[in-house]
Amino acid sequence: MTTVALSHRLADRGIDRQLLLLVPATVFVVALFIYPFAYGMSVSLQPAQGGTFAAYQAFFTDAYQRDTITTTLAIALPAALLNVLASVPIAYRMRGRFRGKRLLTTILVVPITLGTVLTAEGLLNFLGPAGWVNRLLTTIGLIDTPLRLTNNYTGVFLSLVITGFPFAFLLVLSYLSGIDPSLERAAATLGAGWRQRFLRITLPLLAPGLATTFCLTFVLAFSVFPSAILVGDPSGSTRVISIAAYEAAYVRYDYAGASAAAIIMGAVELLVISVVLGLRALLYTGSTAGGKG
Amino acid sequence: MTGFDRLRLDGVTRRFAGADALTDLTLEIRRGEFIALLGPSGCGKSTALNCLAGLLPLSGGSIWRDDTRLDTLPPEKRGFGMVFQNYALFPHMSVQKNISFGLSMRGVPRAEARRRTTEAIRLVHLEEHARKLPGQLSGGQQQRVAIARAVVVEPSLVLMDEPLSNLDAKLRLEMRTEIRRLHQSLGLTTVYVTHDQEEALSLADRLVVLRDGRVQQIGTPEEVHTRPANRHVADFIGFRNLLPGRFSSAFFHTEGVRVKGTPVGTLEDGGPAVAAIRPEDVTLTGELDATVEVAEYQGREIAAEVRTDDGLVLHLRTDRRLAPGDKVRIGLPADRLLIFPS
Ligand SMILES: Nc1ncnc2c1ncn2[C@@H]1O[C@H](COP(=O)(O)OP(=O)(O)O)[C@@H](O)[C@H]1O
Numbered sequence A: 001m002t003t004v005a006l007s008h009r010l011a012d013r014g015i016d017r018q019l020l021l022l023v024p025a026t027v028f029v030v031a032l033f034i035y036p037f038a039y040g041m042s043v044s045l046q047p048a049q050g051g052t053f054a055a056y057q058a059f060f061t062d063a064y065q066r067d068t069i070t071t072t073l074a075i076a077l078p079a080a081l082l083n084v085l086a087s088v089p090i091a092y093r094m095r096g097r098f099r100g101k102r103l104l105t106t107i108l109v110v111p112i113t114l115g116t117v118l119t120a121e122g123l124l125n126f127l128g129p130a131g132w133v134n135r136l137l138t139t140i141g142l143i144d145t146p147l148r149l150t151n152n153y154t155g156v157f158l159s160l161v162i163t164g165f166p167f168a169f170l171l172v173l174s175y176l177s178g179i180d181p182s183l184e185r186a187a188a189t190l191g192a193g194w195r196q197r198f199l200r201i202t203l204p205l206l207a208p209g210l211a212t213t214f215c216l217t218f219v220l221a222f223s224v225f226p227s228a229i230l231v232g233d234p235s236g237s238t239r240v241i242s243i244a245a246y247e248a249a250y251v252r253y254d255y256a257g258a259s260a261a262a263i264i265m266g267a268v269e270l271l272v273i274s275v276v277l278g279l280r281a282l283l284y285t286g287s288t289a290g291g292k293g
Numbered sequence B: 001m002t003g004f005d006r007l008r009l010d011g012v013t014r015r016f017a018g019a020d021a022l023t024d025l026t027l028e029i030r031r032g033e034f035i036a037l038l039g040p041s042g043c044g045k046s047t048a049l050n051c052l053a054g055l056l057p058l059s060g061g062s063i064w065r066d067d068t069r070l071d072t073l074p075p076e077k078r079g080f081g082m083v084f085q086n087y088a089l090f091p092h093m094s095v096q097k098n099i100s101f102g103l104s105m106r107g108v109p110r111a112e113a114r115r116r117t118t119e120a121i122r123l124v125h126l127e128e129h130a131r132k133l134p135g136q137l138s139g140g141q142q143q144r145v146a147i148a149r150a151v152v153v154e155p156s157l158v159l160m161d162e163p164l165s166n167l168d169a170k171l172r173l174e175m176r177t178e179i180r181r182l183h184q185s186l187g188l189t190t191v192y193v194t195h196d197q198e199e200a201l202s203l204a205d206r207l208v209v210l211r212d213g214r215v216q217q218i219g220t221p222e223e224v225h226t227r228p229a230n231r232h233v234a235d236f237i238g239f240r241n242l243l244p245g246r247f248s249s250a251f252f253h254t255e256g257v258r259v260k261g262t263p264v265g266t267l268e269d270g271g272p273a274v275a276a277i278r279p280e281d282v283t284l285t286g287e288l289d290a291t292v293e294v295a296e297y298q299g300r301e302i303a304a305e306v307r308t309d310d311g312l313v314l315h316l317r318t319d320r321r322l323a324p325g326d327k328v329r330i331g332l333p334a335d336r337l338l339i340f341p342s
């Protein structure tokens, strides 16, 4: 067989020189993901005392550690859900072209650039015990003692919404723009009002994108650390799993315990994402164009 | 759906950012008519259709169904069916669901909806594909789904925006016949947008020729074909020979040629004029000496480009086997040579 024929046969199976384009990504994934993961896994399985799984046993038998899972989920799931659900009507309203769209998008997206620390500072200034909101409410006599809006669950939740919403919004907007606008027009000529057009045409085509958006904002919210400390209650109601890992590593110098917490954190995220993506696979996920042309 | 006797467009105008896309379209559509909106790309055909469907608000004018004002109603309240250029089939619904969508939106009882959907699927020969998604169909099949979806609700008016422009030549001819057949057998009233003059002439009862958003001519295919209202319509409708010259004392003068023709419109004696004639109307018997420069084989006929001894270039069609370099004598019959004001 000639070399030409061989290269054709290989190309037929997707093996050709373009495969080299994947090299940087592969190096990247190995260096930044697989290696730390494997390293963390092996550290977590070599605790200072006890058997191979002692670090995991310690985590699950100690309620103070174990409960960080539910605490984190209780913050991350509602925050991710709210971010996605709040994005949908706003993005739906903004999907067309109109004057000032760029400005409005910029305003909605600016919080991305703030970072968690700046957001936390802003939240404390605005909603803290001596913040504007409380001062205003006390001045007009609506309340006597300041409302507790920071250094608790509410503070962390708000911080996650402020930083997570722009991501969710941008993603949902781009998924929506990918849906052929003539589909809704066709539905309108067939007698569908805006509610039916949204429920029967747009939403089903958008749903897979919403699932993906949910996963991404969930992951962002699940690894919450700075805001859980800065605007939360890090030893109580917002003691999230990343705090447990941090304490294990840098307070108790229990590297196996810290790695175990990190691995458990990854496993929980993976579980939630698998469930969401599993549900997504039940949806229509094909083209969102209306036909040829 | 409620039928109508007359649908009237009264001075319909649509502007985009200050530029007129459609100016003062006035037209009366009778029940059962097949109207074609014809014109080059960008002349405002889709704009007109979208205004009619309610997908674009008007900048001026009004639309009336008998005595009901329509242009203030949203599209879902007008009861028209529309076939989109890109078909706009719902990609997540089967062929069957696509077709029954309009029926369920109108609250047609389930049993009747099922019966009418099945009937519509049969009408467009898609029985075997009823359960497929649009993405699994060929272009021609998608086109048929789009048509079935629009007509199954028995709309009082069907709007079609270049429905055949994405199909290959053979399928285009087949579907053309299919559309005309459906129009007749279902007793539809149809407004059909196209840039293809042949399609418009063969399908429509009446043609509306548009240019730059303005109506140029409204007439039967025969009227438009034989008597275009001005040189722009003539150009668009297949008068490939457009000769600039002068009109004086009943004759058209150009490049040393002096011929008799049929004046159309008001011509100024001694003023500039344009003479127009179709290639198939140029004869090979006459008194103009010419040389064949290009000859294209087109099956039964030859399409040739000839140059007269005075330097005038003309296109003609003939069944004579012409070859480049042949000397011919050509004639321009006076009843076929239209003279327009320039
Ligand atoms: N949404 C729009 N915004 C601005 N200009 C438009 C828009 N839609 C159409 N036009 C303009 O209006 C004119 C007519 O367009 P259209 O009706 O689509 O033409 P046709 O369907 O005959 O090809 C064109 O010059 C086009 O550029």
Ligand SMILES: [Mg+2]
Residues within 6 Å of the ligand: B045, B046, B047, B162
């Ligand atoms: Mg168009």
